[in-house]
Amino acid sequence: MSQKPNTRLCGAGQYSILKIRIANSSASIGQSGGFRLIAAANNEAGEIVALYIYPKRGPKGIGDISDSYRNELIKEFIKERNDKKLIVLDVLNELSEIVH
DSSP states (O other): OOOOOEEEEEEEEEEEEEEEOOOOTTTTGGGGEEEEEEEEEETTTTEEEEEEEEESSSSTTOOOOOHHHHHHHHHHHHHHTTOOEEEEOOTTEEEEEEOO
């Protein structure tokens, strides 16, 4: 299945799971050959959580992650969020514990 850049992959409760293309600034190959960021976004709370980032090309390049691996990332994120094991980096670059 062909996906558009910056695609909403699925929903997980109040979160949308996104695949975001990021250009590799050290190589002139554009976004299509750069990195992929799998993220969970909650528009209501104004949160975005990076779940996984991987290169598209190169010796450690990954064509795409499987649906089962993506689902494991989501499960792990939800568990860690529920267990309050996540940290927040605010716009002032101060670390604080999540208080949900």
